[in-house]
Amino acid sequence: MVGYYIHMAARSLRRNPVLTGLMVLAIGLGIGASMTMVTVLHVMTDDPLPGRSAQLYTPHIDPLPLDYKQDGGGPDASDNLTWPDAMALLTARRATRQAAMAGGNLLLRPDRAGVRPFYVAGRYTSADFFTMFGVPFVHGGGWSAADDAAGAQVVVLTETVARKLFGTADAVGRTVRLGEHDYRLVGVTTDWAPKPLFYADNVGNQYSDADQFFLPFSVAVNQDLQVSGNQSGWGKDESASKRSDTTTWLQFWVQLDTPAQVAAYRQYLVDYSAQQKGLGRFQRPPANAKLYSLMGWLAHENLVPTDVRLQLWLALGFLFVCMVNIVALLLAKFLRRSGEISVRRALGARRRDIFVQFGVESALIGVAGGALGLAVAQLGLWSIRQRPDDYARLAQMDASMLLGTLMLAVLASMLAGLLPAWRACRVPPALQLKAM
Amino acid sequence: MELRPILSTLRRHKTTAWLLILEIALTCAIVCNAVFMINHRLQHMEMPTGIDEHALVQIQLAEVTPSPDIYARAREDLAVIRQVPGVLDVALVNQLPLGGSSSNASIKLDPEQRQPTLSAGTYFGGNLAQTMGLRLLAGRHLQPDEVLDADVVLKALATGDTKVIAPVTVITQAMAQRLWPGADALGKTIYVGPVGVRVVGVVADLARANAYDDATAHYSMILPMFMGAGKDQSYLIRTRPQDRQAVLKAAVAALKKADPRRVVTEQRTYDEVRDKFFENDRSMAGILVGAIAALLIVTALGIVGLASFWVAQRRRTIGVRRALGATRRNILNYFQTENLLLATIGIVLGMVLAYAINLFLMLHYELPRLPAIYFPVGAIALWLIGQLAVLGPALRAAAVPPVVATRSV
Numbered sequence: 145m146v147g148y149y150i151h152m153a154a155r156s157l158r159r160n161p162v163l164t165g166l167m168v169l170a171i172g173l174g175i176g177a178s179m180t181m182v183t184v185l186h187v188m189t190d191d192p193l194p195g196r197s198a199q200l201y202t203p204h205i206d207p208l209p210l211d212y213k214q215d216g217g218g219p220d221a222s223d224n225l226t227w228p229d230a231m232a233l234l235t236a237r238r239a240t241r242q243a244a245m246a247g248g249n250l251l252l253r254p255d256r257a258g259v260r261p262f263y264v265a266g267r268y269t270s271a272d273f274f275t276m277f278g279v280p281f282v283h284g285g286g287w288s289a290a291d292d293a294a295g296a297q298v299v300v301l302t303e304t305v306a307r308k309l310f311g312t313a314d315a316v317g318r319t320v321r322l323g324e325h326d327y328r329l330v331g332v333t334t335d336w337a338p339k340p341l342f343y344a345d346n347v348g349n350q351y352s353d354a355d356q357f358f359l360p361f362s363v364a365v366n367q368d369l370q371v372s373g374n375q376s377g378w379g380k381d382e383s384a385s386k387r388s389d390t391t392t393w394l395q396f397w398v399q400l401d402t403p404a405q406v407a408a409y410r411q412y413l414v415d416y417s418a419q420q421k422g423l424g425r426f427q428r429p430p431a432n433a434k435l436y437s438l439m440g441w442l443a444h445e446n447l448v449p450t451d452v453r454l455q456l457w458l459a460l461g462f463l464f465v466c467m468v469n470i471v472a473l474l475l476a477k478f479l480r481r482s483g484e485i486s487v488r489r490a491l492g493a494r495r496r497d498i499f500v501q502f503g504v505e506s507a508l509i510g511v512a513g514g515a516l517g518l519a520v521a522q523l524g525l526w527s528i529r530q531r532p533d534d535y536a537r538l539a540q541m542d543a544s545m546l547l548g549t550l551m552l553a554v555l556a557s558m559l560a561g562l563l564p565a566w567r568a569c570r571v572p573p574a575l576q577l578k579a580m
Numbered sequence: 581m582e583l584r585p586i587l588s589t590l591r592r593h594k595t596t597a598w599l600l601i602l603e604i605a606l607t608c609a610i611v612c613n614a615v616f617m618i619n620h621r622l623q624h625m626e627m628p629t630g631i632d633e634h635a636l637v638q639i640q641l642a643e644v645t646p647s648p649d650i651y652a653r654a655r656e657d658l659a660v661i662r663q664v665p666g667v668l669d670v671a672l673v674n675q676l677p678l679g680g681s682s683s684n685a686s687i688k689l690d691p692e693q694r695q696p697t698l699s700a701g702t703y704f705g706g707n708l709a710q711t712m713g714l715r716l717l718a719g720r721h722l723q724p725d726e727v728l729d730a731d732v733v734l735k736a737l738a739t740g741d742t743k744v745i746a747p748v749t750v751i752t753q754a755m756a757q758r759l760w761p762g763a764d765a766l767g768k769t770i771y772v773g774p775v776g777v778r779v780v781g782v783v784a785d786l787a788r789a790n791a792y793d794d795a796t797a798h799y800s801m802i803l804p805m806f807m808g809a810g811k812d813q814s815y816l817i818r819t820r821p822q823d824r825q826a827v828l829k830a831a832v833a834a835l836k837k838a839d840p841r842r843v844v845t846e847q848r849t850y851d852e853v854r855d856k857f858f859e860n861d862r863s864m865a866g867i868l869v870g871a872i873a874a875l876l877i878v879t880a881l882g883i884v885g886l887a888s889f890w891v892a893q894r895r896r897t898i899g900v901r902r903a904l905g906a907t908r909r910n911i912l913n914y915f916q917t918e919n920l921l922l923a924t925i926g927i928v929l930g931m932v933l934a935y936a937i938n939l940f941l942m943l944h945y946e947l948p949r950l951p952a953i954y955f956p957v958g959a960i961a962l963w964l965i966g967q968l969a970v971l972g973p974a975l976r977a978a979a980v981p982p983v984v985a986t987r988s989v
Contacts, residue, residue, distance in 0.1 A: 163888075166881050173874060211694060261644045261843060324646075339947065450945050451864050458614070458871050465606045465875055469882035472599035476889040479596075532859050567595065 145497075146504065153505035156481075163477065164509070167470050171513030171557050173465030176520020179541075179549040181456040183525060186187060186350070187538040188448050188544060192338035196278055197241075197438040199399050202343075202404065203413050205229060206432035207392070207425070212378050221376035222432075224345060224392035227365065227520035229420075234270060237411050239398035240403070241276040244361055246394050247344055247372040249321040252357075254309050255488045263373070264322075266357030267344075268364035274300070274331075276399045277343070284316035287360060290455035295366045298326035300358040322357065325367060332360075339538055342438060343397055345373030346445050352534035361394070389425065410435045449533075467560050470509070474564040478502055485568055486576035498569040506561020507554055514553025521549055586918045593890070600886055604962055607879045608930025612958035614868045614948050621865045625858045627797060629677040630752070630785025632713030633850050635668075635820040637828045638676060640814035640846035641835065651729045660838045661815055666827040669818040671711035673761030674704045674807050675789040676850070677800075677817065678857040682789035687801075688771040689759065691802075694710050700755055701788035701800040702772075704730070704761040704807050709750060711818045717753055719766045719781035726804040733805050737775060746804055750781035754798035777803070788966065791857075814846060822847050876961065880969040887915060887973035898977055899984030908978040915974035916967060923966035927959045934958060 157164040206222045207229060225233070230244040245266050253261045274280070287298045299320050303313045306329070310318060312346035313332050320327050337354035344350055365373070365386045369393050377391040386393065400406045410433075417430035436444060478485075485498055521541065528539040541549075590597045639661075647653035654672050659683075661670045675683050683704075686696035697798035705726030709716070733847035736745045749770070756779070769776045783802075791797035807813050821826040832847050855862075898911055938950035 163885055166885055170878050170881070173878065173958055177871075177874070251642065251644065263642070263843075263845075449860075451860060454617075454941075454945060455864075455867060458610070458868070459820075461606070461610050462871060462875060462878075465610070466878055467605055468599055468603040468606065472603065472882060473885045475596050476593075476886055480889060480893055493864055531863055554837065563595070 146500075148515040149501045149504040150508065152501060153508045156505060157508065160477070163473065167473055167509050168512045168516055169554060170466040170469050171510065171560075172516025172520055174463035175513060175517030175553045175556065176524060177437065177459040178456075178463045179517060179521040179545070179552065180528065181459040181523030182454070182548075183521065183541050183545050184452055184528060184535070185448065185456055187540065188340075188452070188535055189442070190339070190443075191436065191439065192340055192342045193277065199401055200276070200438040201239075201400050201409070202395070202397050202438070202441050203233060203409070204434045204436065205413060205420075205426075206428045207389070208428060209378060210427045212573040219346065219374040219376060219448075221378065221392055224374065224376070225394045225396050226389050226392050227387045227394060228389045230394040230396055232416065233396060233398075235522040236412070236416075238258065238409055239412060241272040242397070243270045243276055244363070244394045244396050245343060246361060247347075247355075248359075248364060248369055249360060249372050250357070252305070252309070253321045255321070256309070256311065257324060259308065262357040265353060267355045268359050268369065268371075270361055270463070272399075273358065273506075274333075276397065277338075279336050280334045282313050282332045282334055284329070286358075287330055291558035292360050292362050292512050295362040297327045297363065298323065298330045298360065300331040300333060301329060302333050302335050302354075302356050304335050305356045317471050320357075321564050323357070323367075323369060327359065340441055340442070340447055341485050343395055346447070347373060347396055349534040350447060351538055362576055406435065410490050452535075463556070467556055470557065471563055472504075474506060474509075474561055475567060478564045479567040479571070481568070482571045482576045485571050486573035489571075489573040490577060495569040498566050502565035503558060503561055506557050506565065509530055509561075510554035510557025511550075514550040517553050518546065518549050583917070583921070586914065586921060589894075590918070590921075596886065597922060600883065600922055601877055601929065603882055603935055604923055604926025604966070605929035607875045608927050608958040608962045609933035609937055610875055611872050611961055612930070612934035612954050613941065613950065614872050615957050616954045617947070618865050618868045618872075619954075620947070621861045621868075624794060625861050625865075627678070627787060627791060627794070628785055628852075629787040630714055630798075631677055631713075631787075631850070632818065633854065635818050635824075636711075636850035637817045637824050637831075638814050638846060638848055638850065638853065639817070639828070639844065640811070640833055641809070641837065642843045642845050643809065644843065645808060650810060651731075651806060651976045653809040654806070654813070656838065657809065657815065659836060660834050661817060661831050664827060664830045664834050666819050666823040667734065667817055668820070669707065669711040671705050671707040671816050672807060672809075672813055673708055673816045674813055675701065675788035676814070676853055677789060678791055678854055679740075679789040680857060682811075684788075684790075685772050685801075687755075687759070691771045691774055691776070693771075696797055696916040698755070698758060698796070700751075701786075701790070703786065703800060703802045704805040705802065706804060706806065708802060708816070709781075711816055712786070714786055715784040716750075717782045717784050718764070719750070719779070721781055722748065722750060722804045728804065729805050729806050730808060737773075737969065742773065742775065747775055747777045748780045748804060749777045750783055750802045751779055751783055752786050752798050752800050753784055755801065756782050758799065773805075780929060810924065811845065813895045841881065864953070876965050879962075880965045883919065883966055883969035884972060887919070887970045887978075891915070891973045891977040895980055895984055899982055899986075902980060902982035903985040911980070912974050912978040915970055916976055918968040919966045919974075920963070923963055928963050930962070931955050932960060 204222065208222050234242055247265065248268055249263050249265050249476055251261050252264045270292045271287055271289045282303050287296060293296055299322065306313045307314050316329055316331065318329050320329050320355055340350035341353045344353060368386060371393055373393060375391055375393040377559060397416035398409065400409055412463065413435060414430045417426055417433045420426040421430055489496065525539045525541060529536050590903065658670055658672060661667055671748055674846055683702050684699050685702045687698050687700050688696050706722055709721045726748055728745055733745050736742055751765065760768060765779045765782055768779050770779065785798055786800040788800050816829060817827060828847055832844055941947040942949060
């Protein structure tokens with residue numbers, strides 16, 4: 145029976161090619177625009193580290209004095225940790241793994257002739273970083289906790305940088321000149337960069353940033369290397385050093401495997417804050433200490449620009465207008481066929497049959513609209529990839545989004561066909577037949 | 581035109597008519613808000629900076645090996661640039677208006693104040709005002725002998741020996757008005773950290789590097805400090821607008837010749853700085869224009885489709901009317917009036933909806949209230965679109981010959 149309905153629907157649609165084209169165009173444009181923005185939002189809020197993210201947490205404590213006032217648009221000073229607090233959490237070793245980190249930009253000076261010095265972005269961090277985040281190595285590996293403690297002059301590079309520098313990725317043991325110092329290369333990672341770079345300080349381009357080198361952060365402190373994230377201080381000492389207990393600049397991540405561990409760590413943070421308050425260092429309530437999960441932290445940071453959200457609303461509004469449009473057109477179209485409906489009813493078709501027949505016709509429009517919508521969405525995503533925003537390159541559709549687009553198109557058009565089909569199946573046959 | 585027959589016909593197509601009204605209302609509401617948002621963006625993009633934008637170019641360098649004396653290095657570079665033909669003036673600047681990355685300071689009127697009065701963009705340099713072409717409203721510019729090297733100033737501040745430095749500043753009129761409304765700012769003192777700084781000049785305008793918020797975008801001050809060469813500093817060159825590209829090229833060549841062990845990290849005209857700053861606003865405005873166009877087209881096509889249906893459905897009725905003496909014009913007017921009626925109801929609903937959408941946007945996206953002036957914009961757009969869309973079907977209806985009435989189905 146459905147085959148017959150499809151046949152009838154195709155015939156009916158072919159009878160008014162302009163109108164059919166119009167409805168397909170409307171649903172295609174609406175679906176295309178909406179799916180473009182839904183895809184953008186989807187890639188922006190996606191899990192940056194699938195499989196590991198559930199065990200990753202970032203602790204936050206509030207070392208700010210009571211009278212500290214947040215500068216309206218400025219970064220939150222308590223988003224990051226001070227060096228003494230980070231060291232305390234690091235040496236307490238209360239989590240399975242823990243690492244402190246901060247970003248930096250350093251000038252890389254290649255030894256090879258013909259390669260000019262260039263700036264690279266990277267991270268100062270501690271030994272657990274690599275195992276905790278599962279950074280894949282091509283050669284060598286990370287450094288040890290002993291290297292951290294000793295402030296060893298070691299460095300890890302990504303494959304691309306290592307190749308650019310040495311012509312080969314297999315360069316472990318060689319010397320790398322970064323900034324003003326020499327470091328021994330201990331490991332080469334793949335070009336690994338979670339999107340967004342969730343562990344980096346929020347400076348507005350975590351979707352395009354990637355770390356190209358890794359140095360022990362004890363080295364960065366000892367040599368007072370340049371730090372690229374937010375550094376917020378509230379102490380008297382304006383030219384505060386990295387070791388200052390009134391300047392926040394470090395990010396901290398821990399791996400906690402069980403809910404019990406998570407609860408224990410949360411309690412530990414409160415206890416630590418209370419202890420610091422007892423010592424007179426902290427002034428605010430210890431309960432301000434928080435432990436964010438990875439996805440919770442991303443939600444808190446709210447990395448999606450308001451413009452993207454506005455564009456999503458705009459696209460959904462557009463889809464809604466398109467749907468209202470289609471409902472009106474289908475209604476007019478179906479009701480115009482009252483005569484045909486009445487004949488079918490008189491010949492024994494049930495209301496349900498009429499309803500299914502028109503439902504199939506709407507679904508057919510939906511399939512065609514969905515196909516057009518996919519094309520429009522690909523075009524939309526392509527145009528977004530040409531934009532200068534840092535998330536632009538991520539705007540790609542995956543299989544689930546592809547399927548979702550088609551589903552949404554069929555669903556939307558069936559929904560739009562619901563009212564017209566229902567009205568059509570309630571046409572009183574006798575009256576219409578008499579008029580004929 | 582008699583409205584009664586139109587109303588009684590519409591009553592027989594209640595659902596369809598209401599759907600069309602709903603579509604017009606939604607389109608009207610979205611168009612009103614979108615036009616408002618476009619205008620808001622365009623206004624933001626026109627933000628004045630107070631500098632002579634079309635006459636300026638920027639060069640930024642990074643040293644491979646840091647110079648032992650960054651101040652001597654910067655002075656040499658400035659001298660080299662000054663020799664380049666076409667260069668009218670040059671200054672070392674720590675930031676540019678609308679440059680993005682900014683340097684700011686908290687300003688207090690009283691050192692004992694707990695909370696700063698405002699945050700202002702801090703420009704360092706001596707020749708900066710002249711190079712940028714700032715318009716002086718009162719007082720004077722900074723004098724060359726007041727401008728000291730940054731480490732001298734920082735050392736003096738650290739030791740508290742502030743006699744060697746000249747604590748003077750030039751501020752913008754916007755900042756002066758905010759600090760001392762209605763009063764003369766000249767000679768007054770502001771506190772940057774613990775240091776009291778005397779205002780010696782007021783310039784008409786100098787926008788901040790991070791001018792995202794229109795309200796605070798023009799709070800800037802110039803302090804007499806020479807920063808020396810560094811990767812965050814850049815050379816700002818003033819030239820004739822038509823010479824910009826040539827001067828940029830020649831200046832970069834001269835600087836590289838003076839010391840080839842350097843990387844040019846930025847070389848651009850100021851117009852490019854401005855374009856980059858407003859890139860996102862421009863693309864958002866473009867998207868909004870596209871959305872408005874798409875909405876109006878879809879709505880127009882919907883009206884065309886529905887009107888065509890109704891015309892086809894009423895062919896016989898039209899024939900009867902024509903046979904009974906109605907002119908073509910009567911038939912045309914009938915469909916036009918019907919559309920006008922539907923559009924008007926839609927627009928009235930659309931206004932209410934536009935207001936509601938604006939309230940939502942104000943709540944969640946820090947947009948200002950929709951001014952009443954934007955309501956007619958949506959109304960006129962929808963009326964026009966409606967009339968244009970219905971014209972084709974209405975003409976087709978008017979062309980129905982009276983003889984149709986005599987034919988059976």
